[in-house]
Amino acid sequence: MVMCGVALTAQLTACAPGSGPPKATPTTSPSPASGVRGQTLVDIGCPVLRDATACPERPVAARLTVTRSGPDPADVVHQMSDQSGHFAIDLKPGTYALSAGSRDGSAVPAATPVMVTVTAGHYSKVAVHLDSGVR
Secondary structure (H helix, E strand, O other), X not given: OHHHHHHHHHHHHHHOOOOOOOXXXXXXXXXXXXXXXXXXXXXXXXXXXXXXXXXXXXXXXXXXXXXXXXXXXXXXXXXXXXXXXXXXXXXXXXXXXXXXXXXXOOOOOEOOOEXXXXXXXXXXXXXXXXXXXXX
């Protein structure tokens, strides 16, 4: 009789709610980082009329503005490149315009905006060429 009671108790315990093996809890892992990496470069000043060789450039610290492209463009990020011109900006996948100018807000050097497409899990590489305004 005691054996039956023990067996019955064990059976009831095993069937009680929440007493089974732990259930796996689904987890969401963060999506891999994405964005844009690159360097800001400025020309050292070249005459207006020059041969087929490119005007030499050097790295320059610059203020970067990233604007989301599309029907409602909006500034997403303002960031500075370092003294060697390098930058890395985390962005969600999408198409962006990347523009650059002087760190102090003066008119030159300045760059024509560069369009960049960011895909999930990747960093797009870009070189941003600033015009020194020196001729």
